[in-house]
Amino acid sequence: xxxxxxxxxxxxxxxxxxxxxxxxxxxxxxxxxxxxxxxxxxxxxxxxxxxxxxxxxxxxxxxxxxxxxxxxxxxxxxxxxxxxxxxxxxxxxxxxxxxxxxxxxxxxxxxxxxxxxxxxxxxxxxxxxxxxxxxxxxxxx
Numbered sequence: 438x439x440x441x442x443x444x445x446x447x448x449x450x451x452x453x454x455x456x457x458x459x460x461x462x463x464x465x466x467x468x469x470x471x472x473x474x475x476x477x478x479x480x481x482x483x484x485x486x487x488x489x490x491x492x493x494x495x496x497x498x499x500x501x502x503x504x505x506x507x508x509x510x511x512x513x514x515x516x517x518x519x520x521x522x523x524x525x526x527x528x529x530x531x532x533x534x535x536x537x538x539x540x541x542x543x544x545x546x547x548x549x550x551x552x553x554x555x556x557x558x559x560x561x562x563x564x565x566x567x568x569x570x571x572x573x574x575x576x577x578x
Contacts, residue, residue, distance in 0.1 A: 439540055445568060534553065
């Protein structure tokens, strides 16, 4: 999995688990009782197979704030890509951040880690917003 994929999974996965604590799986054809009739769509309507409902926007700040409250150490995830990665349990080494920079299309020098880190944080927040995250404009840069 990509580093950004791990970031998304760390935030969106936790949000989904928190929002659907007792969710039951949708019955598949194999779980329909023998002798019963599977659901049939009305003429002219969509097929009777269950479709995935559109995901609600994930409140990224709420998820990360909740994680921060349980972290046991102060992490400035609102400004630091290193602290954000640490909060999510992702390798935050320079090598990992350089890999993330390449993954996200960073064109600056990866030897200037301070500039790269600021860009990475803004880019991650922007991409989280583009992928279903609710992120305040102030965090997107």
